[in-house]
Structures are given as structure tokens and as C-alpha cells.
Amino acid sequence: MVVLKYLKQDRGGMITLGLIALLTIAVPICNLMVPEGNVFHVSTFTMTLLGKYLCYALLALAVDLVWGYLGILSLGHGAFFSLGGYAMGMYLMRQIGSRGVYGNPLLPDFMVFLNWEQLPWFWQGFQWFWFAMLMVVLVPALLAFVFGWFAFRSRVTGVYLSIMTQALTYALLLAFYRNEMGFGGNNGLTDFKDILGFSLQADATRVGLFIASGVALALGYLSCLYITRSRLGRLCTAIRDQEDRVRFIGFKVENIKLWIFTFSAILAGVAGALYVPHVGIINPNEFSPLASIEMVVWVAVGGRATLYGAVVGAIMVNYAKSYLTVAMPDAWLFALGALFVLVTLLLPRGVTGLVRKKEVDA
Amino acid sequence: MTLLFTRQHLFLRLFFFCLSFWAMGHPCLATEDNSQLSHGLSQLIQGNFQRKEEAVKIIATSGDPRAEQILQALLAGKLYRIKRKDTLVYKEGKGKKVAITSVLTGESLGTVKKRAIKKITINNAIRGKLHGQLALINLKNPDSQIRLQAVNKLIPTLSPKSAGTLETLLQTERNDKVREALMTARAIIGLRDTEKPRRLEALDNLQGNLTPSVKNELIRLLTEEQDKEIHNKAQATLNGIQSKIKLYGLIEKLFFGLSLGSVLVLAAIGLAITFGVIGVINMAHGELIMLGAYTTYVIQQLMPNAIGTALLLSIPAAFIVSGATGILIERTVIRFLYGRPLETLLATFGISLILQQTVRTIFSPLNRSVSTPAWMSGSLQLNPVLSLTVNRITILVFALMVFAGLYMTLKKSSIGLQVRAAAQNRSMARAMGIKAARVDALTFGLGSGIAGIAGVALSQLTNVGPNLGQSYIIDSFMVVVFGGVGNLWGTLVGGLTLGVANKFFEPWTGAVLAKIVILVFIILFIQKRPQGLFPQKGRAGA
Numbered sequence: 001m002v003v004l005k006y007l008k009q010d011r012g013g014m015i016t017l018g019l020i021a022l023l024t025i026a027v028p029i030c031n032l033m034v035p036e037g038n039v040f041h042v043s044t045f046t047m048t049l050l051g052k053y054l055c056y057a058l059l060a061l062a063v064d065l066v067w068g069y070l071g072i073l074s075l076g077h078g079a080f081f082s083l084g085g086y087a088m089g090m091y092l093m094r095q096i097g098s099r100g101v102y103g104n105p106l107l108p109d110f111m112v113f114l115n116w117e118q119l120p121w122f123w124q125g126f127q128w129f130w131f132a133m134l135m136v137v138l139v140p141a142l143l144a145f146v147f148g149w150f151a152f153r154s155r156v157t158g159v160y161l162s163i164m165t166q167a168l169t170y171a172l173l174l175a176f177y178r179n180e181m182g183f184g185g186n187n188g189l190t191d192f193k194d195i196l197g198f199s200l201q202a203d204a205t206r207v208g209l210f211i212a213s214g215v216a217l218a219l220g221y222l223s224c225l226y227i228t229r230s231r232l233g234r235l236c237t238a239i240r241d242q243e244d245r246v247r248f249i250g251f252k253v254e255n256i257k258l259w260i261f262t263f264s265a266i267l268a269g270v271a272g273a274l275y276v277p278h279v280g281i282i283n284p285n286e287f288s289p290l291a292s293i294e295m296v297v298w299v300a301v302g303g304r305a306t307l308y309g310a311v312v313g314a315i316m317v318n319y320a321k322s323y324l325t326v327a328m329p330d331a332w333l334f335a336l337g338a339l340f341v342l343v344t345l346l347l348p349r350g351v352t353g354l355v356r357k358k359e360v361d362a
Numbered sequence: 363m364t365l366l367f368t369r370q371h372l373f374l375r376l377f378f379f380c381l382s383f384w385a386m387g388h389p390c391l392a393t394e395d396n397s398q399l400s401h402g403l404s405q406l407i408q409g410n411f412q413r414k415e416e417a418v419k420i421i422a423t424s425g426d427p428r429a430e431q432i433l434q435a436l437l438a439g440k441l442y443r444i445k446r447k448d449t450l451v452y453k454e455g456k457g458k459k460v461a462i463t464s465v466l467t468g469e470s471l472g473t474v475k476k477r478a479i480k481k482i483t484i485n486n487a488i489r490g491k492l493h494g495q496l497a498l499i500n501l502k503n504p505d506s507q508i509r510l511q512a513v514n515k516l517i518p519t520l521s522p523k524s525a526g527t528l529e530t531l532l533q534t535e536r537n538d539k540v541r542e543a544l545m546t547a548r549a550i551i552g553l554r555d556t557e558k559p560r561r562l563e564a565l566d567n568l569q570g571n572l573t574p575s576v577k578n579e580l581i582r583l584l585t586e587e588q589d590k591e592i593h594n595k596a597q598a599t600l601n602g603i604q605s606k607i608k609l610y611g612l613i614e615k616l617f618f619g620l621s622l623g624s625v626l627v628l629a630a631i632g633l634a635i636t637f638g639v640i641g642v643i644n645m646a647h648g649e650l651i652m653l654g655a656y657t658t659y660v661i662q663q664l665m666p667n668a669i670g671t672a673l674l675l676s677i678p679a680a681f682i683v684s685g686a687t688g689i690l691i692e693r694t695v696i697r698f699l700y701g702r703p704l705e706t707l708l709a710t711f712g713i714s715l716i717l718q719q720t721v722r723t724i725f726s727p728l729n730r731s732v733s734t735p736a737w738m739s740g741s742l743q744l745n746p747v748l749s750l751t752v753n754r755i756t757i758l759v760f761a762l763m764v765f766a767g768l769y770m771t772l773k774k775s776s777i778g779l780q781v782r783a784a785a786q787n788r789s790m791a792r793a794m795g796i797k798a799a800r801v802d803a804l805t806f807g808l809g810s811g812i813a814g815i816a817g818v819a820l821s822q823l824t825n826v827g828p829n830l831g832q833s834y835i836i837d838s839f840m841v842v843v844f845g846g847v848g849n850l851w852g853t854l855v856g857g858l859t860l861g862v863a864n865k866f867f868e869p870w871t872g873a874v875l876a877k878i879v880i881l882v883f884i885i886l887f888i889q890k891r892p893q894g895l896f897p898q899k900g901r902a903g904a
Contacts, residue, residue: 160843178872300708330722334716340709341695344709
């Protein structure tokens, strides 16, 4: 296996993957087997929180893949994340069936509330899990593909591209706030009951979701590792450092960018789909430019252009966020702002850069 | 001849002017002066309805300023007389004891038992007469503004009976606007005339008339009219009026678009400098606008009695506050990140979060409202269907002034020369002895200061809150990118174009979708012309 060979060269990655595997196995055991009151018991709340971090880590990997290795600073990955989330949310919404407040077997509550007569065409098919999963992958991929096809072909680069991606997610934010869009307006989709027939409130289902997130993160890590260490990955780094030279050598730069960008969007979409059942809600705020730019700071804190850095950064920053928003709500934005400034000024290689020796980043 | 006439007219007016002053100084004299009014009032006290009816007419035509109030009170059943004394009073309040005021002098006569006064009763015939006379009183008011209002109020309730009154009014009326309104009224009555030529003539007179009632009257005529010729003519007139209304609607939309555009230009022009001239992405630009708006708020809180002066003072104050903050940001953060635009973007975004949270901590997260001075409120009514609000006009002019000022600074002053030199060729400029670092700081300060001034203008249009800047940052970037980086003219044209385009899309698609359409349009536009409308060479451009 080529991936295993690559993994042997990536010590930080091995440690991180080991930790993820440990978490994925240990936390469910501590939640289900260890009785409450024991020191080693992990509450369902903590597990859900950890599951959320794992989804964020997968999202950070997606951002790092395009920013760290391709030099595209995307301020719009929240859009792909949310679209994946909405696809999952639509499936969960259809699963509610007649258990909603209005008891309509076909229409979700908010549509009954808006006096809609029938299900819009884009809600068809979401009653099947396989279809929803297909959409989780296809919708973000399609958006990324179309956007990238336009942007990369006309060689929009650097800050222009960043602003464009931000405008993209901003436009979607505005669109999803509208009730007429048919995605629940500013309340979004919530009140989910069960997934694949299992109740979302049950501990066992939550354990299943946690394990799924851990496995997805591990698979995402391995696929990113495979891409970045392959010949394609080396081309990406070359494009990041000297785009014109790669083009002059004869490579189709825009195609490489397009495929990597699309793959990254798929990763983000999957992360969003896993995130929604954890938190039980998806609303347009996930599209906000602030959410997208926060993702970038996870990667910057962890260490850009190292895959494990993205994972570490996402978990660290989000743990700090969970802690601070409870302990000192006012301080969180100060802390986040300071983090942006200090990391870019003082820690360009992120926290993992502190322990990393002067290795050559592939 | 005309000169003589006007002079005579002037003398007359002067004479009456002095007379009224003299009369004001002697209220008792004024009461006795108007014999027609006192005659009318004495008639009113008689019990007989016929006498009262005559009295109403006498009072209404007396031309006395108190006449309207008296007739209103009579209509509302508030006019009483003190028993056995023949003094007319207004009754106020209910119950056994009521307060009364004298009709003639307006003095309070204290409270009396209700039994001591007697109501002046009226019947339906008098009530009808009162309605008519009250409308006429205002039509004869010496103030042309009140006359105009009275005519406009009269127009929707016209009946053929009013024709005679209108004719007499037209003969004496001198004010052009009132005359025009009276002519409209006459023509509307003419539409209902039984004779065909009169109706045709009325239609002629109503060509292009924008008074709302005219349109309704024409629509009514079209459904009722039997005569073919008149029907066709009415249809043509209506079409003419409607296309005129459409034209003015277009002008109004254009104005709203330009107004939105001017706000965009104000917000974006500072960005055009920092982004265009020194190639720095400043994500905290929106927050510098917000600081300007809060400066306006604070200065207004400091001098609540002089809102207009406070607003004028806050222009330089906001420039200094935001400019100083900008220079501070440049010196402490951005200076270390030149040549790394993506990192600059992230760091300034962090700064924007800090600024937002600071303001939220100091001023609370709630929106603050900044009051508009009197000379900026109200609207300019150009015709019945087109009115432009004064504050939007002011901001449009202000935006152009700021643009001109900035343009001149960059083109004519020595600092402007240095800025342009450093932007075009930094190493060459340094070789010529320009302190590039200092120029960078000043440019950044200038751009930030302009953002502060934009904040002053924005505080007059929206509420001031910590999120004020956030909502403008993406739009401003769009303007700069659309107009072409490093080009002030591009920003001006780009901003105004986007503003107008936004307003023209809105009726089709709704406000939110219009915004999305514009964003998508710009994304596509950048594909075609990555350098914007007006490409120019600069450190970030080219």
C-alpha cells in the first residue's frame, strides 16, 4: 500500500492518526461500558462535543489542502460545509415524517407553516439515505467545480480569489435566509428525530455517529496524505510556490487546481453532513463569512501545509472556543482576533511548527 | 406699468404688514375691529336656524383668522354661550364643571357649572353649509402654501357645484402653483360636464397632469363614457400620464440607485487607496467606518443641543479617530506583512474582530441611533409623483466632494505625488529620497480616515451598531474589484453603477436576490476582465 509508505514518512501524521484511532475506540467504550460516576466515564455531552471537533478537523483538512498545498486561500469553505450539512438535514427532515408539530406526513413543519401545498422538486429523493449521501458529495462538488472552472480558467488568484470565495458564501448566506428558498429560512432545519431508523437521542446512535466521524476523519487524512505525497501533490506545491513556472513547463495548472479544489469541497461537504446530526440543527449562519474565516485560522494556528497541523489546530481552537464562550463570553472575540494577529505575525508555521524540526515540507 | 403695479402692491402689503403688527400688539382692538365677525356672532346667538345659517356665511366670509376655529367648534358641538350674557365661549372637558375660554379673545374664563352655559345647536342643513364654508376658508387663506393644501384636499371630493367657487377663486388667485391646482380642479369638473366640447376641452387641459385624482377620474371616465371620440382621447391622455409617471418612477429609481452608489463609493474609496495604492487588503476597513459612525454618535451625545454643528464637527473628528487607528494598525501589524497579502488579510480580519468587540464592550451590542439635523431631513417634492429625500441628496453631494478632495490630494499635493511614486515603483521612489515607510503609513492613515468620514455619512442613513462595518466590507471590495484596483475613477464609476444596477434589479427580484444577482455578476465579470473596468498599473494591479 502506497499510503502506508507515505504514512511511515509522516511522523506527526502517525501520532495524530494514532490519537484519533484511540479516541474513536476509547470514548465510545468509556461512554457505554463505564458506569456513570466513574472517573473514566465520558458523558454523552462530552462525546458529542468531541464528535463535533472531529468534524471540524475534517473541515480543516479540506481548507489546508487548498491553502497549505495549493496556495488558494478559500474564505468560502463554509459554503461547501453548509451545503453538505443541508443535504443531510433534508434527509433527517424527511425522516421526521408525520411526527412533526403539524403532523403532515410529507411536508416538513416550516413548509406547512408557509402554506405550501406540495414538496418542492429539490426536496424529492431525500427520503432515501443513499440519495442524500450522494447529494452530500455532489452538491458541494458541483458548486466548487463551476466556481473553480470560471475562476481558475481566467487566472483569478491571490486575494482576488479569496474575496470572490467570500462573496460566494455571503451570497449563499443571503439566499438561505429567504423563506422562499425552501430551506427553512433563518431557522434552518432542526427538530430531527432519527437517522436510518435509530433515534438521535439514544446514546448508542450518538456513539455510532462519533465512530463514523472518527473513521471519516482518518479516511480523509489518509486521502489527503495520498494526494499531497503523490506526483500530483508535488505539482500542487510547485503551483503554490511558482505558478507561472509550472504553467510554462507545460502543465495544465487550472485543471490541477480545479480537481483539488473540488475534492476539498467534497471533504468539507462530508464534514458538514456528519456535523449536522451531532448538533441537531443546520441554519444559514454556517454560511457567514466569519464562520469560513474561522476555519482558516484553525489551520493557521495548527500549522499550514502540515495535515496533522490542521487537525491539531481545529481541535485546539474549538476547545478554546467552547471553554471561553462559557467562561468569558465577551473575551472570545478578543481572543480570536488576537489569535489571527499573533499567529500571522509570530507563528507563521503554527503551533506544530514549534515542535517540528526544520524538516522539508512536501 | 407692471413695475408701477408691483410697487403699489408692495406698498399695500407693507401697509398691511405694519397693520397686522400693530394689531398683534393690541389684541383687544383686534377683537372689536372686525365688525363683520361680531355681526355674524350676534346672529349666531339667535335661536332661529335660518339666522344661524346666515351667520355661518357671514363669519366664513369675514376673513378673520378666528373664523375657522369658531366654525370648527360649532361643527364639533363645542361652541356654547353663557346664559343671560350673550358671550360666546368654547367648552372644554366633561362633567358638571367645565372650563371655558372666550371665543373673541381666547382668554380662559375659568370653570363654570355646566348649567350656566348653553350649547349653540345646529341642524343638518347648517352642518352641510359648515363643511363647505370650512373648505372655502382655507382657500382664501393669505398663505399660498395653505391655499395650495386646501385645493389639493378639495380635488378628490369635487362636485359640479364647486365650479362657480373655483371660477371666482381663479380670478383672484396670483400664485402660479395654486392657479395650476385650481385649473386641474376645474378640468376634473369639466370631465363630468354633460356637453361634449366641454369634456374634450377638459381632456386637453389634463394632458400630462400628474395629480393622483386625475388618473382615477380618467379611469372612471373610460368605463362610463359612451362617446367614441372622447373615449379615445381619454385613453390617449391616460396613456400619456401613465408613461410620464413611469418616466418619473425611472428617475426616482435612478436617484435611489445613485444614492446607494454614493454610499458604496464612500465606503469603498478608502479601500481603493489602501488596496489599490499600497496593495494591502484591509479587512478591518468596515470597522474603521464603524468607528467613524460611533465618533458621530459620541459627539452628538456631547452636544445634544447643536446636532447640526455636531455633525459638521464629527467629519474632521471621525477622520482623525479612524485615521489614527489606521496608522496604529499599519505601524504595529501590517508593516511586518508587506508582500504577504494573504497573511495581511488574516491579521486585519483579526483586528476587525477586536475592534468590533471593543465597541460592543464600550457601547453595548445594541444599535444606537444618530439624529439627523433639521437641514438634512424632509424631502424635495418636485411634482406629485416624484420626491427626493434631502439627506440622500446631501450624502450624494458629500460623496462627490470627498471624492474630489481625495482626487485633488493625490494629484496635486506633494504627499499625493509621493504616494503615487511609491505605488508605481517603490525602489525608484526610495532612490529619489522618498521615505517609503512613512508614505505607506500616511497612505494607510488617509484611506482609514476616509473610511471614518464614510461612517459619518452612514450614521445618517442607518442605525449605528457594532456590525455596521461588516455589512459594507464585501460590497466595498466588490466595488474596488469591479472598478479596477488602484483607480479612483474606477471606484466612482463602479460604485455608482453597482448602486444603480442594484436598484433596477430590485423590483424584479426583491432586495436580497438583487444583491445575489449583483454578486454573481461581479464574479462573472472578474472572469472576463480580471483587472476591472479601468485597469491601471500599481503594486497590486498590473
